[in-house]
Structure formats: structure tokens, C-alpha cells
Amino acid sequence: MRADVDPPAEGARRRLGVFKFASCDGCQLTLLDCEDELLGIAGRLEIAHFTEASSDIGTGPYDLSLVEGSVSTPEHLERVRRVRDASRHLVTIGACATAGGVQALRNHADAADYLQVVYARPDYIDTLATSTPISDHVPVDFELRGCPIDRGQLLEVITAFLAGRKPGIPDHSVCFACKRRGNVCVLVAHGTPCLGPVTHAGCGALCPTYGRGCYGCFGPAGTTHLPALVPVLRRDGMSEDDIGRFLHTFNVSDFTAVEEEDLP
Incomplete structure (x- = not known):
């Protein structure tokens, strides 16, 4: 938890930010699929930043940020730090954010070779040689795994945050x-x-x-x-x-x- 981000006032709705890095958007869509359940907690949760769902974009600070996707470009390196600085709690969601995702296959090859084969103008592409999880770059409060994440587990994370307790996500096989x-x-x-x-x-x-x-x-x-x-x-x-x-x-x-x- 970020101590330098002020907590919400007594009785105020918690502010939620949802952010995307290199990913397919599937984990964000899992959140949108929680239609009825989100209505049930809407009185306690304000969705302040979620470009997948709304063009009405609010600025930080955020009480809870859900981050999808891996760090794969120089711009990601800068932006992930800004998200972390603006967030009291940061939870990574999905295999891309927690483990680099399918795109981390590049970590075992030469990314420059792929650029030459895939793109007509590889000089237009600004990318890193590796795809890495968010936790490699900033502190993360909780990791929610899956490709995509499970809807029930996502709701457990959000409600646990609102209740001020640790999410009850099992670690068995x-x-x-x-x-x-x-x-x-x-x-x-x-x-x-x-x-x-x-x-x-x-x-x-x-x-x-x-x-x-x-x-x-x-x-x-x-x-x-x-x-x-x-x-x-x-x-x-x-x-x-x-x-x-x-x-x-x-x-x-x-x-x-x-x-x-x-x-x-």
C-alpha cells in the first residue's frame, strides 16, 4: 500500500482505476462481465479510470488499481511507475501482468529478428527486448492469475479490498x-x-x-x-x-x- 496516497474520507466511495499494458483485453472484459455484481457494489466503488468501459477518464489518486498486461515498451516503463505512484493498492490481473504473458516467448529469442520478419517498417516499432510482469518494475499488493482471470476470483479481490481484508484466493493446484x-x-x-x-x-x-x-x-x-x-x-x-x-x-x-x- 502506498502511504503517500491519502485514504478516502469516511463514508466516501473508493476510487477504482483499471489500466492496460501489453495484453489482449480479456481480463478487463472479465470485469465488464460482472454486470449484476458490480451494480451491487456501485454504492461503495467509483470507477474513475477504465478506458475499456468509458471515455470519461478521471485522474488519480486511486484507492485500488487493477493492472492488465505486461511491460513491453519504453513507454510502459514510465507509465507503470505513474500508475503505481497514484495508487494506494495495486493488483495485477492476468498472466500478462503477473508473468509476462504469451508475449514473453520473445524473452527466449531475439526480438529484433521478429521485427524484421513481421513488420514492413521495423524502424517504426519501439519495443523492449523482453516482456516482463508488472512486479518486475513496481511493488504489487496482490497478483490475480489466469488467462483470462476467473470472474469469481476477481469479485473476491474487489470485495476483500472494500472490506479491508486479504483476498481468499487458494494456492492449491x-x-x-x-x-x-x-x-x-x-x-x-x-x-x-x-x-x-x-x-x-x-x-x-x-x-x-x-x-x-x-x-x-x-x-x-x-x-x-x-x-x-x-x-x-x-x-x-x-x-x-x-x-x-x-x-x-x-x-x-x-x-x-x-x-x-x-x-x-
């Missing part, structure tokens, strides 16, 4: 959600490659419920133990390259960090 839904384990029963044992819960085990393996949309869980999972993926026919691609999708930076720490 997708396997717990599978058990609650009564799913047959696709990894054990069918040999389907699945990242559920090492992935943060939040999707409600959507893919395994329909017979598909988890793709790791919510990033590594607190109980992540890749050395136990990788041999199972090899057993089910995945090569080392396949396993690398499996891990390096929505949360490249987070799973790479786990690999470097856990795998020999």
Missing part, C-alpha cells in the same frame, strides 16, 4: 478442483498430458472436465513440483522439446523460473 468435480484423472486414467498437478487453481478444472489436459493458464501453483511430473509426461510420449513447449505458453516466465529451480 487444479487437481483439487478436479477432485471436487468428481473428474476422472485424464493423466492417470488416459495418459493425456496435463499440467493440472503443477498449475494454480482458478478455472474450475475446465479442460480436464471435458477430457483435455490442463494447459497451465493460471501459472505454477504453490505446491508445484515439476520433477515428479516431468517423468510422467515423458512416459506418455512427450519429448523434451514437447515438454518445453507445453510449459512455455501463457506463463512463460513463471514456469521457466520453476524449471530452473526444480529441474536438474
Whole structure:
């Protein structure tokens, strides 16, 4: 929390800012999908800055800022610091903001080579060599994972903020959600490659419920133990390259960090 940003007056509505960096807008749209629930808390929450929803843009300070997207350009470096300075609480939402997103695949290649291939005039493009999470550049009060984030978890974060408590977001794996839904384990029963044992819960085990393996949309869980999972993926026919691609999708930076720490 920023001590230099004055708290709201007694009884005043909290001011919410929603900001976008490099992303697809999916996590902001999750907030817009909370139509009925937002109406229920409208008396306590003023949406002061949310360009996805309104052209009426208010300036800071903000009691709560939700930040979507990764830092991928020089302009982002400057703007993320301004957002942080204007915010009492800053929560990053989605894989791009918490782990660099799909665009963090550039971190393992030469971004300049991509510019030459994709753009007719690469000299017009002003970009950084890497795509990095918001927390690499400014202090973050809470990270909400997912690609996109879960609607229920987002509402929990907002209501927890209004109530002055810590959000009750579990840190267990997708396997717990599978058990609650009564799913047959696709990894054990069918040999389907699945990242559920090492992935943060939040999707409600959507893919395994329909017979598909988890793709790791919510990033590594607190109980992540890749050395136990990788041999199972090899057993089910995945090569080392396949396993690398499996891990390096929505949360490249987070799973790479786990690999470097856990795998020999």
C-alpha cells in the first residue's frame, strides 16, 4: 500500500482505476462481465479510470488499481511507475501482468529478428527486448492469475479490498478442483498430458472436465513440483522439446523460473 496516497474520507466511495499494458483485453472484459455484481457494489466503488468501459477518464489518486498486461515498451516503463505512484493498492490481473504473458516467448529469442520478419517498417516499432510482469518494475499488493482471470476470483479481490481484508484466493493446484468435480484423472486414467498437478487453481478444472489436459493458464501453483511430473509426461510420449513447449505458453516466465529451480 502506498502511504503517500491519502485514504478516502469516511463514508466516501473508493476510487477504482483499471489500466492496460501489453495484453489482449480479456481480463478487463472479465470485469465488464460482472454486470449484476458490480451494480451491487456501485454504492461503495467509483470507477474513475477504465478506458475499456468509458471515455470519461478521471485522474488519480486511486484507492485500488487493477493492472492488465505486461511491460513491453519504453513507454510502459514510465507509465507503470505513474500508475503505481497514484495508487494506494495495486493488483495485477492476468498472466500478462503477473508473468509476462504469451508475449514473453520473445524473452527466449531475439526480438529484433521478429521485427524484421513481421513488420514492413521495423524502424517504426519501439519495443523492449523482453516482456516482463508488472512486479518486475513496481511493488504489487496482490497478483490475480489466469488467462483470462476467473470472474469469481476477481469479485473476491474487489470485495476483500472494500472490506479491508486479504483476498481468499487458494494456492492449491487444479487437481483439487478436479477432485471436487468428481473428474476422472485424464493423466492417470488416459495418459493425456496435463499440467493440472503443477498449475494454480482458478478455472474450475475446465479442460480436464471435458477430457483435455490442463494447459497451465493460471501459472505454477504453490505446491508445484515439476520433477515428479516431468517423468510422467515423458512416459506418455512427450519429448523434451514437447515438454518445453507445453510449459512455455501463457506463463512463460513463471514456469521457466520453476524449471530452473526444480529441474536438474
